[in-house]
Amino acid sequence: MTALTRRGFLQGTAVAAGGLVVGCASPLPPAPLAGKAQVSSFDAWLHITNDDRILLYADKVEMGQGTFTVFATLVAEELEVDPQRIEVRHAPANDAFKQPIQSTGGSASAAGRFIPLRESGARAREMLLAAAAERWDVDVEALRAEDGAVLHDATRRRARYGELAEDAARQKVPREVALKSPEEFRWIGGEFPRVDAAVKARGQATYGIDARVPGLLTAVVVRPPLRGGRVISFDATAATALPGVEAVFEVPTGVAVLATNYWRARKGAALLAAKFELPEGRRYDSAAMRAEHERLLREEDGNELRHDGDVGEALELAPVTLDVEYHTTHQAHATMEPMNCTVVPGEDHVDVYIGTQTPGIVQDVVADILGLSRSQVAVHTEFLGGGFGRRFFPDVPAEAAEVAKRAGAPIKLVYSREDDIANDFYRPATAHRLRGAVDADGHPTAWHHHLVAPSLIKYMVSRMGGAMGPEWLRGTLNALAGAAGSVLPGMLGPVLSHEGAQDQPYAIENVRVASTLWDPDIHVGIWRSVGHSNNGFVVESFIDELAHAAGADPASFRRGLLAEHPRHLAVLDLVVEKSGWGTSRKQNQGIAIYESFGTVMAEVAEVSVRGDEIRVEKVTCAVHCGTAVNPNLVRAQIESGVIYGLTAAIKSQITFRDGMPVESNFHDYPMLRMNEAPQIEVHIVPSNDPPTGVGEPGTPPIAAAVANAVFATTGQRLRELPLRLATTDA
Amino acid sequence: MIEFTLNGEPRAIEIEPETPLLWAIRDELGLTGTKFGCGIGQCGACTIHLDGEPVRGCLTPVSAAAGRAVTTIEGLDPDGEHPLQRAWIELSVPQCGYCQSGQIMSAAALLSGNAAPSDADIDDAMNGNICRCGSYGRIRAAIHRAAALREEEGSA
Numbered sequence: 001m002t003a004l005t006r007r008g009f010l011q012g013t014a015v016a017a018g019g020l021v022v023g024c025a026s027p028l029p030p031a032p033l034a035g036k037a038q039v040s041s042f043d044a045w046l047h048i049t050n051d052d053r054i055l056l057y058a059d060k061v062e063m064g065q066g067t068f069t070v071f072a073t074l075v076a077e078e079l080e081v082d083p084q085r086i087e088v089r090h091a092p093a094n095d096a097f098k099q100p101i102q103s104t105g106g107s108a109s110a111a112g113r114f115i116p117l118r119e120s121g122a123r124a125r126e127m128l129l130a131a132a133a134e135r136w137d138v139d140v141e142a143l144r145a146e147d148g149a150v151l152h153d154a155t156r157r158r159a160r161y162g163e164l165a166e167d168a169a170r171q172k173v174p175r176e177v178a179l180k181s182p183e184e185f186r187w188i189g190g191e192f193p194r195v196d197a198a199v200k201a202r203g204q205a206t207y208g209i210d211a212r213v214p215g216l217l218t219a220v221v222v223r224p225p226l227r228g229g230r231v232i233s234f235d236a237t238a239a240t241a242l243p244g245v246e247a248v249f250e251v252p253t254g255v256a257v258l259a260t261n262y263w264r265a266r267k268g269a270a271l272l273a274a275k276f277e278l279p280e281g282r283r284y285d286s287a288a289m290r291a292e293h294e295r296l297l298r299e300e301d302g303n304e305l306r307h308d309g310d311v312g313e314a315l316e317l318a319p320v321t322l323d324v325e326y327h328t329t330h331q332a333h334a335t336m337e338p339m340n341c342t343v344v345p346g347e348d349h350v351d352v353y354i355g356t357q358t359p360g361i362v363q364d365v366v367a368d369i370l371g372l373s374r375s376q377v378a379v380h381t382e383f384l385g386g387g388f389g390r391r392f393f394p395d396v397p398a399e400a401a402e403v404a405k406r407a408g409a410p411i412k413l414v415y416s417r418e419d420d421i422a423n424d425f426y427r428p429a430t431a432h433r434l435r436g437a438v439d440a441d442g443h444p445t446a447w448h449h450h451l452v453a454p455s456l457i458k459y460m461v462s463r464m465g466g467a468m469g470p471e472w473l474r475g476t477l478n479a480l481a482g483a484a485g486s487v488l489p490g491m492l493g494p495v496l497s498h499e500g501a502q503d504q505p506y507a508i509e510n511v512r513v514a515s516t517l518w519d520p521d522i523h524v525g526i527w528r529s530v531g532h533s534n535n536g537f538v539v540e541s542f543i544d545e546l547a548h549a550a551g552a553d554p555a556s557f558r559r560g561l562l563a564e565h566p567r568h569l570a571v572l573d574l575v576v577e578k579s580g581w582g583t584s585r586k587q588n589q590g591i592a593i594y595e596s597f598g599t600v601m602a603e604v605a606e607v608s609v610r611g612d613e614i615r616v617e618k619v620t621c622a623v624h625c626g627t628a629v630n631p632n633l634v635r636a637q638i639e640s641g642v643i644y645g646l647t648a649a650i651k652s653q654i655t656f657r658d659g660m661p662v663e664s665n666f667h668d669y670p671m672l673r674m675n676e677a678p679q680i681e682v683h684i685v686p687s688n689d690p691p692t693g694v695g696e697p698g699t700p701p702i703a704a705a706v707a708n709a710v711f712a713t714t715g716q717r718l719r720e721l722p723l724r725l726a727t728t729d730a
Numbered sequence: 731m732i733e734f735t736l737n738g739e740p741r742a743i744e745i746e747p748e749t750p751l752l753w754a755i756r757d758e759l760g761l762t763g764t765k766f767g768c769g770i771g772q773c774g775a776c777t778i779h780l781d782g783e784p785v786r787g788c789l790t791p792v793s794a795a796a797g798r799a800v801t802t803i804e805g806l807d808p809d810g811e812h813p814l815q816r817a818w819i820e821l822s823v824p825q826c827g828y829c830q831s832g833q834i835m836s837a838a839a840l841l842s843g844n845a846a847p848s849d850a851d852i853d854d855a856m857n858g859n860i861c862r863c864g865s866y867g868r869i870r871a872a873i874h875r876a877a878a879l880r881e882e883e884g885s886a
């Protein structure tokens with residue numbers, strides 16, 4: 001049995017502000033299980049057992065970006081223990097972690113928790129010191145905390161944190177704690193290995209798809225080829241005759257086949273002969289979209305997002321002007337772990353096992369579907385086999401709850417890769433008209449950017465409302481969120497799709513940025529770096545075009561326009577130095593600088609071209625992300641963001657025909673592989689500023705850096721993703 | 731009844747013979763370190779060894795394992811201390827980690843036949859394994875590191 005030191009944690013709750021607890025009445029989450037040990041909770045995150053284990057609930061999920069390691073580091077720094085000693089687990093879905101939704105995204109985990117988690121460690125340290133002072137009847141000033149123990153040097157007494165935890169959790173919670181200054185950091189800024197590396201190298205890490213409970217059936221769902229389609233008929237006879245196929249029934253999204261293993265369920269699903277009625281109306285088609293995008297770019301003026309000076313006049317007066325179009329394409333997230341969710345109904349509650357970016361929404365959605373209160377839904381977050389924004393959406397747990405509701409038995413819903421790609425919330429395809437002017441001195445005088453794009457909030461917020469408020473308001477809040485998702489884009493334009501376009505940083509006197517909302521009527525969503533992933537390509541390619549039009553070196557040209565942006569200048573200078581930019585042997589380089597999620601990145605790509613194949617040989621990166629809590633993890637995230645963006649830049653795309661995605665699996669939606677991966681160097685600008693995001697900022701500049709390098713190498717300006725050279729066949 | 735050894739233990743399962751080894755191992759025998767990624771042999775997440783040779787578990791029917799030795803990530807080393815696993819940890823290779831069992835099994839097959847692989851050898855052996863987190867550079871470095879660890883320990 002796990003015993004809790006209840007008084008301690010109630011005290012902890014009252015003062016454990018740090019941005020965590022919304023309202024002072026929020027209960028703490030149940031303490032983590034620790035075998036027979038007694039667990040003392042210091043706040044919602046931090047728990048210490050009487051057998052000297054330190055347990056930390058991470059309320060930002062681990063999807064590869066390193067939250068477990070970073071969170072352990074932040075607490076350990078102030079608690080005075082080795083971060084490797086801290087056992088990190090995913091926090092359960094719990095109101096204590098709402099702010100206003102328990103979710104992970106926006107490259108905000110390290111940035112948002114930098115102070116609160118250090119305060120958590122510092123508070124616990126002070127309480128442990130106070131407990132020792134009381135026990136030994138000495139002055140607290142005579143004590144010090146070191147390496148997981150409290151020491152009294154005068155009497156050479158020493159007590160491990162575990163020995164003090166129960167008494168410590170009863171101490172008065174300090175209202176304010178002093179945090180270390182950067183010079184005092186012992187662990188922050190260090191390079192020790194990831195805390196989750198060992199389980200992941202040994203096949204011991206459990207992902208959602210690895211959930212195992214007694215009596216579990218695997219469910220696959222056969223869905224209509226178009227979202228919104230309806231089942232007309234199916235024949236379960238052949239499927240249920242197969243060994244191990246236990247049930248076949250209709251659910252709102254299609255027909256579910258339940259079997260004792262995945263393979264049997266999949267075989268059964270192939271035998272249903274299901275017929276569907278497909279929704280009426282326009283069928284989304286990539287070629288038709290392209291024609292429509294081009295028409296809108298030429299005929300519409302767009303809703304103005306920004307207008308400095310007089311762009312029209314500047315374009316008329318300039319001796320050199322450019323007027324070009326850029327186009328981007330859909331991408332699927334294609335997380336390595338296909339979508340899945342396990343729902344285990346119990347007497348008066350359910351257990352949900354899932355790798356999700358939104359435990360709070362999962363809990364609310366499953367409770368809603370099963371007619372339970374949120375407190376009856378235990379969400380067990382497992383490691384995520386990739387997130388990239390896909391695991392923000394609650395469609396999969398909703399479908400799993402519908403299956404479990406009818407099955408009345410534990411089920412694990414598993415998507416095939418084909419299901420995964422066909423039912424994604426895709427990166428939007430966007431279109432951009434860029435007009436620019438350069439004066440006789442080579443100085444840019446106008447920048448006019450009109451983009452056509454969908455809003456990305458429609459599907460993102462549709463089930464968000466209910467999770468934000470009390471349960472009795474769920475219906476109202478969901479309706480409000482849904483209305484906001486539908487109405488706001490009409491007022492504000494393509495929300496999130498335009499981020500990074502209107503705030504491009506270059507000092508140009510006349511700037512106009514405008515947008516036209518165009519809804520493709522398919523599910524679009526947030527894909528690693530969201531709107532920046534497309535706008536990074538467009539903005540950083542076009543500034544390069546202006547540099548060449550001005551006859552200037554692209555790095556120097558940018559430098560001249562970034563005087564007001566010291567962090568941009570810092571990364572620019574660093575990447576120029578480290579990449580050997582401008583030296584005589586480097587004729588194949590392209591540069592891009594881009595800010596997203598509070599972080600400024602510069603990337604220099606070096607390419608080689610053989611026939612019509614673009615090969616990226618090397619990418620040199622410079623990043624300004626404030627304090628690098630673990631520089632090794634920062635480098636890993638930038639490397640990751642570069643590869644993710646590069647895959648979309650040169651490898652793959654999702655196209656639509658007759659309303660359906662054409663690509664279905666990795667044979668026709670290819671991913672960058674090891675033999676195609678460039679060497680990547682990441683250089684970090686030293687800084688003691690608060691940390692900013694690193695999970696996403698590596699992605700936006702890479703397509704432009706490569707396109708700019710291709711231009712330097714071949715003279716071809718590629719304005720469409722994925723980048724394709726004109727074939728040289730005569 | 732199909733019999734084979736799994737990580738050195740004799741196992742027998744009653745199952746349709748065309749069931750892919752991936753699902754026999756994961757769903758019937760309960761070892762979940764081997765991962766499902768694509769089902770068509772394109773991503774390598776399900777890479778396991780059949781008599782020491784790397785195969786894709788999603789395409790190999792369980793009948794093909796009859797009388798043979800199957801090794802998964804859980805059985806690569808009794809203590810999880812294979813030089814590759816130590817190198818993976820030392821260099822913080824995994825990010826989300828989902829593909830890494832397959833990556834390590836492909837790399838282990840490479841190292842068993844090539845004690846000091848070149849970058850080109852690594853490309854050839856590893857380009858069937860996709861990593862969406864883009865850990866390729868670290869995987870390459872870790873394979874070199876594991877080769878060096880083996881060399882050091884072999885000569886010690």
